[in-house]
Amino acid sequence: MIAVHTAGMCINPRVRRARRPAIERGAMGAVAGIIVHQTGAATSQSSLASYQRASSTGAHFLIDRDGAIYRTASLHRQTWHVGRLRARCLMEHRCTPVELKSLSVFSPRLEDKQERSKPTPDRFPSNQDSIGIELVGEALPRGASVPDEQKTYQLVSDEQNASLKWLIGELTATLAVPLHEVFRHPDVSRKNPTEARSARW
Amino acid sequence: MVRLLLLVAAFAIAAPYSAIAKPNCTQGSEFEPPLCSRKVPAIARVVIEANAAKSSVETDASVDCSAFVVTEALVRRYLRRAKRVPGGTAHSMLDWSACHASGTVEFSNGQSAKWNVSQLRVGSLVFDGQPEQTLFCPTCREQPFAW
Numbered sequence: 149m150i151a152v153h154t155a156g157m158c159i160n161p162r163v164r165r166a167r168r169p170a171i172e173r174g175a176m177g178a179v180a181g182i183i184v185h186q187t188g189a190a191t192s193q194s195s196l197a198s199y200q201r202a203s204s205t206g207a208h209f210l211i212d213r214d215g216a217i218y219r220t221a222s223l224h225r226q227t228w229h230v231g232r233l234r235a236r237c238l239m240e241h242r243c244t245p246v247e248l249k250s251l252s253v254f255s256p257r258l259e260d261k262q263e264r265s266k267p268t269p270d271r272f273p274s275n276q277d278s279i280g281i282e283l284v285g286e287a288l289p290r291g292a293s294v295p296d297e298q299k300t301y302q303l304v305s306d307e308q309n310a311s312l313k314w315l316i317g318e319l320t321a322t323l324a325v326p327l328h329e330v331f332r333h334p335d336v337s338r339k340n341p342t343e344a345r346s347a348r349w
Numbered sequence: 350m351v352r353l354l355l356l357v358a359a360f361a362i363a364a365p366y367s368a369i370a371k372p373n374c375t376q377g378s379e380f381e382p383p384l385c386s387r388k389v390p391a392i393a394r395v396v397i398e399a400n401a402a403k404s405s406v407e408t409d410a411s412v413d414c415s416a417f418v419v420t421e422a423l424v425r426r427y428l429r430r431a432k433r434v435p436g437g438t439a440h441s442m443l444d445w446s447a448c449h450a451s452g453t454v455e456f457s458n459g460q461s462a463k464w465n466v467s468q469l470r471v472g473s474l475v476f477d478g479q480p481e482q483t484l485f486c487p488t489c490r491e492q493p494f495a496w
Contacts, residue, residue: 297404
């Protein structure tokens with residue numbers, strides 16, 4: 149179990165302080181899940197710098213290529229790290245006929261709206277009830293020679309995976325989140341399918 | 350001296366915020382990044398090089414992009430109406446799609462660029478030697494786009 153300060157910041161020698169209030173949004177209720185991301189950026193410095201901008205988005209933790217863990221937001225605050233939700237029943241092949249009918253027209257906006265009307269675990273965890281962990285990792289090749297939809301995220305380093313496994317172990321125990329409610333970002337919303345594909349926990 | 354140091358410190362704290370306070374950009378919301386207006390020269394010519402294309406990184410065989418067929422007129426409308434997305438916010442906030450089209454565009458001022466657009470209305474424009482501009486068009490609500 150990891151100690152959590154009254155302000156929602158976890159306290160542990162393995163976790164470095166790098167709180168970025170600009171990415172903190174509304175109050176977080178009960179935590180239903182954890183979402184694992186990759187930043188799309190090459191360094192932790194660039195992500196930490198971007199988290200200082202007023203309109204920036206980020207997650208609660210950032211894990212550098214060397215495995216260093218930064219706590220970037222309070223666990224008591226939401227961060228906008230998930231985006232619109234995909235229909236969980238479709239992913240898990242358990243939609244009712246009514247749900248299938250409503251999903252027959254492809255509309256990510258409506259799909260997200262319908263999902264948000266459901267409780268977890270009928271839907272995936274959202275910005276309102278999930279902790280986000282970002283792993284520093286680029287989408288390659290660099291530059292504009294290849295469009296974003298053709299890029300592949302770099303492999304998660306061994307050091308990152310070791311830190312991720314430790315952090316998820318601590319968070320799931322502390323926040324009473326079942327391990328099966330930990331997801332890669334493209335599982336829960338429409339993102340490049342290679343993001344966090346090589347993450348292990 | 351102390352006053353000068355305080356002034357420098359105050360500027361250092363405020364700079365990251367003021368630097369991004371762009372007057373022609375929206376504030377953004379939970380599901381939409383800040384969108385910035387852009388000046389678009391008249392479009393002289395659009396060439397479609399790839400249409401109804403499926404990304405090579407999409408491993409889901411059930412994803413079918415054959416219906417995402419854009420026309421030259423649609424690309425012109427998209428490039429005119431799309432807003433610029435500031436760097437860093439597109440990745441986390443906008444939906445990714447495996448279905449896309451791409452090509453080149455020539456503007457009446459003599460400039461040319463490579464364009465790319467996905468089924469979920471996210472696109473890009475790349476002028477030679479310049480960084481990629483990420484685009485999003487919330488008002489492009491017409492087929493074959495999805496929203």
